[in-house]
Amino acid sequence: MLTLAALPAAHIVPWLLEKPPAGCGLDANAQDYAGDTALHDAARFGHTDVVKQLLANGAKPGVKNKAGQTAAAVAIENGKDLSALGLSEGCAIF
Secondary structure: OHHHHOOOOHHHHHHHHOOOOOOOOOOOOOOOOOOOOHHHHHHHHOOHHHHHHHHHOOOOOOOOOOOOOOHHHHHHHOOOOHHHHOOOHHHOOO
16 A cells, blocks of 8 residues: 555555455555555655545544654655645644
């Protein structure tokens, strides 16, 4: 899931998160070794459609990685437009 969030593949997000047998049943808030979620990665790369799909399917914007950053903070750090991503600066706690 995390790897796919780095790609502009919003059309498969609902299927990945939907419970079996219709989908894969992946956790939208699962974290990798650095504490990043799929939302962190999608925000980092500016994949607006993926961010919106993740948020619509249960991703929590307040989850922090091991560096203490939310997805919004990661987006800001990487020069992405929060409003275009559907994230708010209130979630951009460093």
